[in-house]
Amino acid sequence: MVFPVLPRSQVAERDRWEESSGRSDELAWQARWFSGELGRQFTSTDGRSVEIVQFGHWNRGAGPDFTEAAVRIDGTLMTGDIEMDLEATGWESHGHSTNPSFGGVVLHVHLHRPADGTWFTRTADHRQVTQVELDPSLADGRPPWWGRLPEARLGRCAAPLRDFSTERLNTLLSSAAQYRLQRKAERWGALARSHSTSQALFCGCAEALGYRHNKLPMFSLAQRLPVDTVLSRHPAPIIEALCFGIAGYLEAEHFDRSKAETRGYLKDLWDHWWKFRIVHELTEGRRPPWNPGAGRPANHPQRRLAALALLAGQWRGFMNPLMTQTSLGKGWWREFQRQCAGLEHPFWSYHYTLRSAPTRKSMALLGSDRILDLLGNVLFPHLIQEGATTWESYTDLPGTTESGSLRRALLRLFGPDLAANKIRSTTGKYYQQQGLLQVFQDFCLRDHSECEECPFPEQLRQWS
Ligand code: SF4
Structure with missing residues (x-):
C-alpha cells in the first residue's frame, strides 16, 4: 500500500x-x-x-x-x-x-x-x-x-496525599513496603523449596545485580550454575570462567575484537573454560539474552557478571555467617556492605567492558545502590522470614539514589515540588522508597486511563 x-x-x-x-x-x-x-x-x-x-x-x-x-x-x-x-x-x-x-x-x-x-x-x-x-x-x-516539562504527569492522588500528615504518609508507605517485602520473601521461599535456600539467594543476588535491563539474563545464568553442586566445588578462577563461558563472552568474536591486554585476560578464562565447555556451553539461542546497550557503561552486563563471579567465588564466606545464625545483630548488614564494597578485580576494577580501554582510576564493582538492593531485595526478605533479623533492622537501611521508577513515582504522587520536607522525610529510607515503588507498581503501572479509573485516590480519601 x-x-x-x-x-x-x-x-x-x-x-x-x-x-x-x-x-x-x-x-x-x-x-x-x-x-x-x-x-x-x-x-x-x-x-x-x-x-x-x-x-x-x-x-x-x-x-x-x-x-x-x-x-x-x-x-x-x-x-x-x-x-x-x-x-x-x-x-x-x-x-x-x-x-x-x-x-x-x-x-x-x-x-x-x-x-x-x-x-x-x-x-x-x-x-x-x-x-x-x-x-x-x-x-x-x-x-x-x-x-x-517533567517526565511524568501529576496524578489524581496528589490532591488527597497533600492533606496527609508525615505520620500518616509514613504509615501508608510502611504498609506498602511490608507487603512488598512479604511478596519477595514468598518468591525466594518458593525457589528455595524447589532447589535450595543457597540457590534461591544466589539467583536473587544475580537478578539484583542485573538491575533494570539485565535482570532476566542474570537470573537465567544463575539458574545454570547450581551453587551447591557446581560452584561450591570449584575455586574462584574456574567459577569466573564458567560465568563468562555460559554467558557467551568467551566466543572467538570477543577475543578477536579485544585489545592485547584483554586477550590475556580472556585467554586465562579460556584455559579453564575449555575443560568445562562440553558440559556447560549453551547453544546460541539458549544463551542469556543480554541487553548491553541499555544503562550506563559502569552497569554493562559484563561488569555485572564479573561482580556475580566474585560473589560466587566467595559465596560461603559471604553467606555462611548469615545463614547459620538464628539472630543477627541490629547492624549486621553493615558488615555485608563493607565486604561487598571491598570487592576488587585486576581487570574489572579498571574496565567497563571487554572492549573498553582501561581507566586510570579503579572503579567499584558494586556501588552502594546495588549493595542496598542485594540486602533489601534478597537478604532481608529471606532473613526476616527466617526470624534471623527484624523489620526494625530493615527500616534502618538508607535509601538509594533516585532510580527512574522512583523519580516517576515521586513526580506522579507528589509533583515536581519534591523539596517539601514532608516528602523528603518520608521517602529517604529504603523501606519508604520500596513502599512508594509498590504503590507505583500496583496503581500507576496498572492504570491505563491517565488516572481516571485508578481507585487509589478514593481509597486514600476513605482511609482519611
Ligand atoms: S495512576 Fe493512581 S496512583 Fe498513579 S498517579 Fe494516577 S491516581 Fe495516583
Missing part, C-alpha cells in the same frame, strides 16, 4: 519552516507530544484510528521515548511503549529493529516517511508496529518550554 506524502515542493517548504523555527529538534517534538499539544486522536499510516489514552512516562534513559503508555487502535486497547523519531527510517538507523528493549513499542510516531511513502516498523521479533505520522504544521509558534 502506498500512502500519500507531501509533494516535493511542500517537503522543501516544510524543511525550511522547521529549520527556521528550530522545530526539527526531536526533544522539542517529544515535549509537544507528551504535553498533549499535538492532540490525542490520530489516524495511523494504514488508515486506522489511534487514540492516545495515556501518554505514559517520558523516558530519560535508554530505551523507547515513552514507557507505560496506553493506546486505543481501532477500538482495541494496547499498552506498552511509544517511540518517536523525526524520520521514520530512524527506527532502523538507530538500531531499534534489533534491540529487544524496543520489543514492547506499540506505536511509532514520526514526522517524515521515505519519499515513496512506504515504511514498515518492525520489532526484533518481527511484529509490525502501528505508525502515526505527525503533521509538522500542528506545532504553532509557541515558545520552546519543553525543558521544563
Whole structure:
C-alpha cells in the first residue's frame, strides 16, 4: 500500500519552516507530544484510528521515548511503549529493529516517511508496529518550554496525599513496603523449596545485580550454575570462567575484537573454560539474552557478571555467617556492605567492558545502590522470614539514589515540588522508597486511563 506524502515542493517548504523555527529538534517534538499539544486522536499510516489514552512516562534513559503508555487502535486497547523519531527510517538507523528493549513499542510516531511513502516498523521479533505520522504544521509558534516539562504527569492522588500528615504518609508507605517485602520473601521461599535456600539467594543476588535491563539474563545464568553442586566445588578462577563461558563472552568474536591486554585476560578464562565447555556451553539461542546497550557503561552486563563471579567465588564466606545464625545483630548488614564494597578485580576494577580501554582510576564493582538492593531485595526478605533479623533492622537501611521508577513515582504522587520536607522525610529510607515503588507498581503501572479509573485516590480519601 502506498500512502500519500507531501509533494516535493511542500517537503522543501516544510524543511525550511522547521529549520527556521528550530522545530526539527526531536526533544522539542517529544515535549509537544507528551504535553498533549499535538492532540490525542490520530489516524495511523494504514488508515486506522489511534487514540492516545495515556501518554505514559517520558523516558530519560535508554530505551523507547515513552514507557507505560496506553493506546486505543481501532477500538482495541494496547499498552506498552511509544517511540518517536523525526524520520521514520530512524527506527532502523538507530538500531531499534534489533534491540529487544524496543520489543514492547506499540506505536511509532514520526514526522517524515521515505519519499515513496512506504515504511514498515518492525520489532526484533518481527511484529509490525502501528505508525502515526505527525503533521509538522500542528506545532504553532509557541515558545520552546519543553525543558521544563517533567517526565511524568501529576496524578489524581496528589490532591488527597497533600492533606496527609508525615505520620500518616509514613504509615501508608510502611504498609506498602511490608507487603512488598512479604511478596519477595514468598518468591525466594518458593525457589528455595524447589532447589535450595543457597540457590534461591544466589539467583536473587544475580537478578539484583542485573538491575533494570539485565535482570532476566542474570537470573537465567544463575539458574545454570547450581551453587551447591557446581560452584561450591570449584575455586574462584574456574567459577569466573564458567560465568563468562555460559554467558557467551568467551566466543572467538570477543577475543578477536579485544585489545592485547584483554586477550590475556580472556585467554586465562579460556584455559579453564575449555575443560568445562562440553558440559556447560549453551547453544546460541539458549544463551542469556543480554541487553548491553541499555544503562550506563559502569552497569554493562559484563561488569555485572564479573561482580556475580566474585560473589560466587566467595559465596560461603559471604553467606555462611548469615545463614547459620538464628539472630543477627541490629547492624549486621553493615558488615555485608563493607565486604561487598571491598570487592576488587585486576581487570574489572579498571574496565567497563571487554572492549573498553582501561581507566586510570579503579572503579567499584558494586556501588552502594546495588549493595542496598542485594540486602533489601534478597537478604532481608529471606532473613526476616527466617526470624534471623527484624523489620526494625530493615527500616534502618538508607535509601538509594533516585532510580527512574522512583523519580516517576515521586513526580506522579507528589509533583515536581519534591523539596517539601514532608516528602523528603518520608521517602529517604529504603523501606519508604520500596513502599512508594509498590504503590507505583500496583496503581500507576496498572492504570491505563491517565488516572481516571485508578481507585487509589478514593481509597486514600476513605482511609482519611
Ligand atoms: S495512576 Fe493512581 S496512583 Fe498513579 S498517579 Fe494516577 S491516581 Fe495516583
